Amino acid sequence: MAKAEEQARENEEPLHPYKPSRRGFFSVLGLGWVAFTGASAGLLAGMVRFLFPNVLYEPVQTFRAGYPSEYAVDVVDERFKAKYGVWIVRIKDGFYALSTVCTHLGCTPNWLAADRKFKCPCHGSGFVMSGVNVEGPAPRPLERFGIELGPDGQIVIDKTRVFRQEKGQWGLPGSFLEYTA
């Protein structure tokens, strides 16, 4: 008889496999939330890590641009536009390096040698040879990069140093390379 009762209870058992207490339910729920938060945080950390790759395939920020004597006066040099995003301009008194990023929305303007101006194809901003904005919507002049003469006599462009005209930085040392020859 007792055996049969036990048997019956055992048979009933699988119908109610989990009968948690209140406290037990909340522990399981808490554990679930901790696991979920942990997994989300791990995913987020992975995504943040993805933004900082081990190897960055971008050109160096400082580069040599040849000897000053290679440049003709009054000419905008476009050799370094595609690779480094820099125009090197030689005027009578020396050199300066202009960024090729339009100050409006970041398109790349073109140097129109016949009109002697930089003209942006996206919204028509225009800049004169010095980089000053004269037409279209660009709010400020093109930025200039650090430029100096290296120990080997070559021009060195340093893109980590940025000079902005509207902040009065075009007169600072390093923004202009004096050279007369």
Next chain:
Amino acid sequence: MPESIKSIANALGDPRLYFLLTVGLLFSYYGFRKTLTKPAVFAGFMAGGVLFFFAGLSDHNFALIALKPDNVPIAFMLVLVAFFTWLSLRRAVINDELRKRGEPNLEEQVARQKVFTWPDLVFSELICLLVVGVILVVWSIYLKAPLEEPAAPAVSPNPAKAPWYFLGLQEMLVYFDPWLAGVVFPSLIIVGLQAIPYIDRNPKGNGYYTFEERPFAILTFQFGFIVLWVSLVILGTFLRGPNWAFFGPFEYWNPGKLEPLINVDLSELFWVYGLRQPLPDFWLIRELPGILLLLAYFGILPIVLAKTVFRRMYIEIGFARYQVMSQLFLFMALLPIKMLLRWAFNLKYLVHINEFFLNI
């Protein structure tokens, strides 16, 4: 197509003329609606427009733009916009007549005839779905989506155009600072459209077409849609060429077209040209004319309008709703005003505070 028509069309491609012509067309269409919405007159206009388009295709420069797979939808859009503008105005004219005679309007006449959702409505919907689906499939097979060269940060296509339906937004970017034209104005367009039911609780025109009961609401909306959106899409597609310069629709896109557009700010006009003295150093004094002008535009002009043109509306909708309406209205009007100022005087900014990137 004769050269004389082409040169007239090219001359009308001048942005000032083009803009004034578009505005004039819209308002005269609504002004002379009784004659212009007659089916025969409308059919004549449509035939003329379609004939002009197809005759224009014989021109190489025009065909290059109009037949670009990206731009083909614009032709369809123009036909649809013209047709539905006509249809709504035609019914409005008839309804206004009926209302004057005290008869039920067109929509009330059919409101008594009822059909079943199933099968009448669902079947028409199914047929529409099939027809549109077939059109889209055939279209996508015969007109390829153009792929361009791989992206390179140092190369921007010349001209670099947004998708055609965004060309109105791109055109705004030419006249305003990016934060205004790219963020504030698009948000205001969306918020403003959402606000319309709360500002305008006039029940007239609900469920039936009318013009004479709602001239302000209809003309304002049509100005925003037809002039500031559709016509700017056409301007961006057909009139903007290399270096984002203006070209006539039949003009060769010469990338070397020289357009000296030396911009001036309002501060320069006021201090240098007006008072013949150098620009003041301190930005607040330098930009005072523009700041005062904008304050007057957004602060005093609504009051003046409430006393004059919008007098009846102000009484009807009350202070709070009038304020919201007038500010949205003036923001909308700022766009064509600034465009005309740029085209007529090369005016760049009313307020140009580079110190904090606040340019309006």
